[in-house]
Every structure is written in structure tokens, then in C-alpha cells.
Amino acid sequence: MEHYDVVIVGGGPAGSSAAIYTARADLETVVLDKDPHAGALGVAHVIANYPGARSDISGIELLDSMKSQAESFGARFMREKVTGLDLGDTREKTVFTASRKVFKAKAIVLATGSMGKSREIKGERELIGAGVSYCATCDAAFYKGQVVAVAGRTGEAVEESKVLSRFAEKVYLLCPTTTFAVPDEEVESLSHFPNIEMLYNKRISTINGKRKVESLSISGQDSLLEVDGVFLYLTGSAPIIDYAGGQLELVEAGCLRVDNSFSTSVPGVFAAGDVICKETKQAVIVASEGCRAALQVDKYLRGRDRVKSDYH
């Protein structure tokens, strides 16, 4: 178990900016991010409008530079997928990850963005836990010697296919478009995994099975793809808050409810970025929210009357 002053969930522009400010406030900070390439900034090819950055900078380059800046002030970044929170203890909250690591924190900032699930696939809901999964790191061992499919185009889908290939006999990686949203080297790295077969332009229309997953219907294709399980990493634009397990209040649109201090309905739990509702989704806006949430964390943890500006 690892103890920190602040755990930041999500290392996009909101989370990274929050980390710069909490680390500079001398708060022990860790940022847990499942895959920077899966976030909104991570998939953006060019960001021409971020103040002070080159106008041809890619989203991932911009993120790398924010991460380095936060690390230079002492923040740690770890590649971890957060799967659960326990917010019951008022002094220390608990964060659980897919790799079974447990983090304790006096305050949490949620900055997981809104690249959440896309529209539900026919048959998906009925077969959750009976072959439909969203976490290979959690469930891969159940598919030893079996045939599975992974649907998605993000780095997370690519990495989770590799995890599955250690257990399953065959892994079909179904990319819904003609390209993956990851650098070419990452796609090429799949050639070292002989039991992973990449199939492009494959969209699942129905997940078939009576008591468990048996096959997939693919749009525009007559034959069924026979599989024992399917792992879904198809991102839409819904706020990612599944790991909070209903412990935090939401607004009608499904975003986290926060007050003017970026505090959620649970004291000590703050949120910033696209995970909270906003009129315009822009990197500079969420970076400023990360900053403001972090200053509130400092105020909360240090028992200050007012937010302290970060300058000398």
C-alpha cells in the first residue's frame, strides 16, 4: 500500500496541471493514468491553440511536456488503471487499481476526462460478466486456451490485447476504423505476438450468446466471429466515472457535480477537466481547472482560510 497527500486520477491536461500545482505546494503527489494515448489530448494529432506551445505540437508531445514539468517539481506518474475508490474514511481515501495496487490519499483529484463508453452494443448488457469485460488486466486469466476479441483503436486496446495473448489461444483485435489512434511503433509491436490477429474496419453489431458469449456479429459481414469473450475499449464521449461506484453525485448529463471550489459531493475529493460538464472542451480550459482544483486541495489539506497563489 502506498500513501500520498494527493492521488490524481488521470494524467491528461487537467490532471497534469493539477500535479504541477500540488507538487509545487510540497504535497506528495502521484498521478495514476491508464494510458495517456487513450485520453482526449493523447489522441489529438495537432494542438495549434495551446498558449505558449508550438503551433504544430501533437497532443501527446504537449502532454509529455506537462508531465516532465510536474515531475520536475516532484510529482510521480504511474501507468495504472483505477478500478475503484473507497471514500468512506474522512481522513484517508483509498484508490484501487487493476494491477491490485492500493493507494491511500488525504485528497483525491479526479481528472479522467470524457472519452468514456460509446453507445451500448446489442447483447452487451445481458452478457456482462459472462464473456463481456472491460478489463483484460482483471479478467484475462479466465480465458486460458480460449478465443477472445478485443474491440478498440486506443493504446489501451493494444496493451490489453498483449495481456490477453499471454492466456488466450487466439486474440482478435478488432479496430473499428482503418487506423489505430496510437503511434505506428505501438501497432508494429503487436507483430511479436503471433496469437494476436489485427482486423481493421470491424464494428461489432451484436454480441451473441445464451448464457455466455458465443460469437460476434460484425457490421456488413455475414459470417459470425466465434469467440469465448469480448473486451470492449470503444470510446465515446461520456464522462469516465465508472470507477467511483456511485459514491459521488452527478449532474443530469452524467458529469461529476462540483461546487465553485471544484469539490465533489465528498469532502477531500475534487474534480477537474472534461469529467465535469462544460460548454467548451479545450485543453487550456481544463489545464486552468486542474490548477484551480489543486489550489483548493492545498487549502483543504493545510486548513487555510483562503487559496494561496503560487508565486513569489
Ligand SMILES: Cc1cc2nc3c(=O)[nH]c(=O)nc-3n(C[C@H](O)[C@H](O)[C@H](O)COP(=O)(O)OP(=O)(O)OC[C@H]3O[C@@H](n4cnc5c(N)ncnc54)[C@H](O)[C@@H]3O)c2cc1C
Ligand atoms: C480528437 C480531439 C482533438 C482535440 N483538439 C483540441 C485542440 O486542438 N485544442 C484544444 O484546446 N482542445 C482539443 N481537444 C479537447 C481537449 O483535448 C480536451 O478538452 C482535454 O484533453 C480534456 O482534458 P482532461 O484532462 O479532462 O481529459 P483527457 O485528456 O481525456 O485525459 C484523461 C486521462 O485520464 C486517463 N484515465 C481515464 N480513465 C482512467 C482510469 N480509470 N484510471 C486511470 N486513468 C484513467 C486517460 O487515459 C487520460 O490519459 C481535442 C479533443 C479531441 C478528442
